Amino acid sequence: MQSDCDPDRPAHPGVFPTREARKSDHQPAGCSVNFPVSVVLPAGGTGERTGLLTPKQFCSFLGRPLISYTVQAFERVPWIQRIVVVVAKENVDLMTDIIQRFQHRKVRVVPGGSTRHRSICNGVLALGEGEEEERPKVVIIHDAVRPFVEEDFLYKIAMAAKEQGAAGAIRPLVSTVIATTQEGYLDHSLERAKYRASEMPQGFTYDVIYQAYQRCSESDFEFGTECLHLALQYCGTNAKLLQGPPTLWKVTYKRDLAAAESIIKETLSGTACVITGGSAQAVTLADALQKAVGALDTELDVIPDLLGENARYLLKESNFIQVSVNGSSLSEVETLLRDLEAVNQAVLHPLVVIWMHLSTSDELSVSGRAVEPAAIMDLASAAKLQNILLYGIQLHQSKDAELWERSVLKVAEITSALIRERSPALVGQLLQA
Ligand SMILES: Nc1ccn([C@@H]2O[C@H](COP(=O)(O)OP(=O)(O)OP(=O)(O)O)[C@@H](O)[C@H]2O)c(=O)n1
Ligand SMILES: O=C(CO)[C@H](O)[C@H](O)COP(=O)(O)O
Structure with a gap:
């Protein structure tokens, strides 16, 4: 004992x-x-x-x-x-x-x-x-x-x-x-x-x-x-x-x-906060993720944004998952990073921020690759100076229920591993699920 x-x-x-x-x-x-x-x-x-x-x-x-x-x-x-x-x-x-x-x-x-x-x-x-x-x-x-x-x-x-x-x-x-x-x-x-x-x-x-x-x-x-x-x-x-x-x-x-090292990692891998931006697709993904990641020992809170009462999450030494649906803009995650940097004095340990880009098949067929990998790399390098580890995951929404379930499970696994391992080698990388 x-x-x-x-x-x-x-x-x-x-x-x-x-x-x-x-x-x-x-x-x-x-x-x-x-x-x-x-x-x-x-x-x-x-x-x-x-x-x-x-x-x-x-x-x-x-x-x-x-x-x-x-x-x-x-x-x-x-x-x-x-x-x-x-x-x-x-x-x-x-x-x-x-x-x-x-x-x-x-x-x-x-x-x-x-x-x-x-x-x-x-x-x-x-x-x-x-x-x-x-x-x-x-x-x-x-x-x-x-x-x-x-x-x-x-x-x-x-x-x-x-x-x-x-x-x-x-x-x-x-x-x-x-x-x-x-x-x-x-x-x-x-x-x-x-x-x-x-x-x-x-x-x-x-x-x-x-x-x-x-x-x-x-x-x-x-x-x-x-x-x-x-x-x-x-x-x-x-x-x-x-x-x-x-x-x-x-x-x-x-x-x-x-x-x-293990105390630092374990302490910080227990919770994460998913920001959906309120979109129905993001909420569906967050809910599915909540179940899958919960089974992997990380607890997820799902919130639409960090406004009002939800701003308290910034002070929680939590990890963050920002879900963006369609479009190639990183603006939501940029805002999140700015908010986190503003409270950085209160953060003893490095935080994980995962930018989860959910794209529909339609979007892919129109624009090909939805996000420039260099953009997230640059953002991640700046965030690292504030002790924030930014990772990206791209996920394609499939209409096939089985495929979608598999993707969600894969995202959950990757998310859990990123939060637990905090691999420096993967900072700024855009992973595919
Ligand atoms: N000349 C020294 C020796 C020790 N310390 C500091 O005192 C603290 C506690 O000492 P200890 O654990 O003994 O550190 P070390 O002397 O580095 O370890 P060791 O005895 O194994 O060499 C450490 O933060 C250590 O850096 C110091 O400031 N000046
Ligand atoms: O406990 C302590 C003081 O009361 C010190 O941390 C201790 O003396 C450190 O030195 P060392 O490791 O050389 O014993």
């Missing part, structure tokens, strides 16, 4: 709430932070334990580096002011390029140190540069390799840090901790229920974390693994500990990279 306190297992998508669920169930009421909060993301490690040449924070999922997911998790939080990303000197250009490519707006890059504490300290010092009034009241520190952090938990950490001076996430221990003798025999074991795993994020008032790093020893800088400990030892600040969700787990080994 999957335990929700096992940090080595991917969290079930069910514990990774949709944006809507987060808003209604988890967001603390009146969640406004009225003091300045900034963030340090240490990302200066080499990721030795993954065994890969690329440091794990720069490994890509769905065409986007892990660090960008983490940055966006913070950037979308309106009350977070600045984000300092600390990277090894040789990766400053790479990080700067990532910031430009994924249009991060609150980020400054700072060179790191030879250990995690040295890197974090550089980030804290960078936040203290300039006028005193520009300094944050609270600094949140979060490993760049923990991409699934949510606003509601950051809020709790920030508030507790302001009140207490320091606060940190904890999780129950998975294994019992034992001490060994020098000869490799059991010396004693700790009572597991009494201990907790210390995770991230952690929050500190600026003064506490600044002083802790001013006062700590070279040995702390070299071998220490715990910022909360420095706050206690050097500032006498007892951190408030808050149990965090299992999704806070740290990418440490190669298998964690696969787990992170």
Whole structure:
């Protein structure tokens, strides 16, 4: 049975709430932070334990580096002011390029140190540069390799840090901790229920974390693994500990990279929204698709447009299928992309948009190929910069019921595969069903 306190297992998508669920169930009421909060993301490690040449924070999922997911998790939080990303000197250009490519707006890059504490300290010092009034009241520190952090938990950490001076996430221990003798025999074991795993994020008032790093020893800088400990030892600040969700787990080994990718994919493949434009043919196709795709484990909502109440779908981290009937115009999908781009700050993960072009036999006989493949390619390239993956499917409406049913099943299969796999190679392609 999957335990929700096992940090080595991917969290079930069910514990990774949709944006809507987060808003209604988890967001603390009146969640406004009225003091300045900034963030340090240490990302200066080499990721030795993954065994890969690329440091794990720069490994890509769905065409986007892990660090960008983490940055966006913070950037979308309106009350977070600045984000300092600390990277090894040789990766400053790479990080700067990532910031430009994924249009991060609150980020400054700072060179790191030879250990995690040295890197974090550089980030804290960078936040203290300039006028005193520009300094944050609270600094949140979060490993760049923990991409699934949510606003509601950051809020709790920030508030507790302001009140207490320091606060940190904890999780129950998975294994019992034992001490060994020098000869490799059991010396004693700790009572597991009494201990907790210390995770991230952690929050500190600026003064506490600044002083802790001013006062700590070279040995702390070299071998220490715990910022909360420095706050206690050097500032006498007892951190408030808050149990965090299992999704806070740290990418440490190669298998964690696969787990992170699978969480991202699974979380986003559960739902899609079909926009019919109100045409009867499109509604018939959408209804048939709803049944067929449902059997393939993706739930479809069918709506005529994104106007009024339906605009809420734009904030749902959903995937979209825009059905166009006849004509070669991509204008409906262009409008959809514009709407999605307008809310892009709220989108943590890449979205799939499928342009489904339903053509009648008559139309084909008149105009031959209904859509220019180059047009959808161009549109897809622009959308990809916004982390939207645009695919096209062409479907011909047959009057033969059996043929039509087969086509719908094929479309359902392709749709499901595109939403689940998010293949970069197929972005901008016009597939035939
Ligand atoms: N000199 C260092 C070492 C680590 N980190 C960062 O601290 C976080 C947590 O550390 P860890 O998981 O230990 O990362 P690595 O040191 O990269 O991994 P490994 O120990 O396997 O080499 C990571 O985001 C990592 O990039 C850092 O900023 N500067
Ligand atoms: O849990 C933590 C702090 O409490 C850190 O994430 C942890 O110390 C990271 O470093 P490492 O992977 O080198 O132990």
